[in-house]
Amino acid sequence: KAGVTQTPRYLIKTRGQQVTLSCSPISGHRSVSWYQQTPGQGLQFLFEYFSETQRNKGNFPGRFSGRQFSNSRSEMNVSTLELGDSALYLCASSKGTSVGTGELFFGEGSRLTVL
Amino acid sequence: AQSVSQHNHHVILSEAASLELGCNYSYGGTVNLFWYVQYPGQHLQLLLKYFSGDPLVKGIKGFEAEFIKSKFSFNLRKPSVQWSDTAEYFCAVFFNAGNMLTFGGGTRLMVKP
Secondary structure, three states: OOOOEEEOOEEEEOOOOOEEEEEEOOOOOOEEEEEEEEOOOEEEEEEEEEOOEEEEEOOOOOOEEEEEOOOOOEEEEEOOOOHHHOEEEEEEEEOOOOOOOOOOEEOOOEEEEEO | OOOEEOOOOEEEEEOOOOEEEOOEEOOOOOEEEEEEEEOOOOOOEEEEEEOOOOOEEEOHHHOEEEEEHHHOEEEEEEOOOOHHHOEEEEEEEEEOOOOEEEEOOOEEEEEEO
16 A cells, blocks of 8 residues: 655755645545644644645645645645745645544655755 | 643663653643654654543553643653664644644654664
């Protein structure tokens, strides 16, 4: 059974650019959530999607957005990149209807470096 | 704001020593509790979870955790660690009131052979 797949694995952008990250959940999982991991702030919840609807959003500026498609694949976008956006972005999928009601299966992450 | 604290950022133990990693959360009504682990070079995976019932829960690889509601704590324990337990451990709390999953800052455990 394939795990959660995130692309790209690594990318380098410059300030002001935008970036789109992709996540393919485990087959049959309809809940997808995104997290930002940095050495200083740890793991922070970005947003959660279920059946193409955003269920919740963490405390991030509007530059961070996402969406989920009918096949449960999800994308997140960060516009007008800042140096502080450099981080590992993790995607997780779950069988449950919410991030808090079941086991999360994480991908390996997309490491974004902003120069 | 709802928060989760892991007070030990780095822990170094010798093999066979006992482990206890602390996790405390701010008051926020009913919660679901998790411990996740990230082994070197691997992705995060679930160690154990607590939703209700017996406050002492057992997880994989000999880990257990105890939910103490009065102390808002969910500490992770293992009686005898092995070198292969070297990893980063994250406590996560789902606050039902806010429908929000919050992670602690993580604890890096190094087990010396």
